Amino acid sequence: MSASHAMADAVTMVRRNLVHVRYYPTVPLFVAGIPVLFLLLFVYVLGGTLGAGLGGGRADYVEYIVPGVLMFAIAGGAQGAAISVATDLAEGIVARFRSMAISRGAVLTGHVVGNLLQSLAALVLVVAVALAVGFRPQGSPLRWLAAFGVLxxxxxxxxxLAVAMGTAARNVESASNLPAFLMLLPFLGSGFVPAESMSGPLRWFAEVQPFTHAIETIRALLLDLPLGGVALAATLAWSVALAVGGYVWARRIYERRSVR
Known part of the structure; x- marks a missing residue:
């Protein structure tokens, strides 16, 4: 199959996944709604106390928390990707695709790109709500663009990674649970409180885990703070490693299931 045909198949699969949003609205509502809920909860319920812990007030905590909420939104989108691919496998539609002249990689690509677009839309919504509750970033347009690129x-x-988990899962329920740990990483990093405020092994984990590097990079870009080269390099390295590893894992499992 030519590259042009494979690309056309991928575009068709992306369109199909976006159309499915109308029939399965709970997943995109979860991806967009839960981060907004957490943002409002932490700002209006805990923001005064946590902001005082940062040496400021609620307004200071709004600026601190937004990068962590953005990472939380991405993690929620990944969970939605695992659920969508597992649902297709459970309903048998993938078996029908295998009997057609469709690029096998296009099926997985459709889930990845379709859910990626939903996650990016959720990020826009979170930023809009953040601006409404007092988020005032100081970064230049170029830094905003860089932050969006990192996200x-x-x-x-x-x-x-999530599509690979969804492909490997035995059912939709397990597919929804496998990526759930990703949603904990912003809490176990510097997303909601500084890593240095933690103690013992938890502080060590918070300082080395990939979400902390990404959160610190995004925070520096949006708030016009000094950009740490180590954090940026670690974020890019983790992103490439997870993307390549997830792609290889997903394709291998998908091909193995195709020959059964």
């Missing part, structure tokens, strides 16, 4: 790259990496 998109990391989201793509997590999508491939």
């Amino acid at each position: 998109a790259l990391l989201a793509l990496a997590l999508m491939w």
Whole structure:
């Protein structure tokens, strides 16, 4: 099959996944709604106390928390990708695709890109709500663009990882649980409180885990803070590693299931 045909098949699969949003609205509502809910909860319920812990107030905590909420939204989108591919496998539609002249890689690509677009839309919504509750970033347009690029790259990496998990899962329920740990990483990093405020092994984990590097990079870009080269390099390295590893894992499992 030529590259042009494979690309056309991938576009068709992306369109199909976007159309399915109308029939399965709970997943995109979860991806967009839960981060907004957490943002409002932490700002209006806990923001005063946590902001005081940062040496400021609620307004200071709004600026601190937004990058962590954005990472939480990406993790939720990854969970949606795992659920969507597992649902297709459970309903048997993938078996029908295998009997047609469709690029096998296009099926997985459709899930990745379709859910990636939904996650990017969720990020826009979260930023809009954040601005409404007092988020006032100081970064230049170029830094905003860089932050969006980092978020998109990391989201793509997590999508491939989640699609691999969804392909490997035995049912939809397990597919929804496998990527759930990703949603905990912003809490176990510097997303909601500084890593240095933690103690013992938890502090060590918070400082080395990939979400912390990504959150610190996004925070520096949006708030016009000094950009740490180590954090940026670690974020890019983790994103590439997760994307390549997830893609290889997903394709291998998909091909194995295809020959059964």
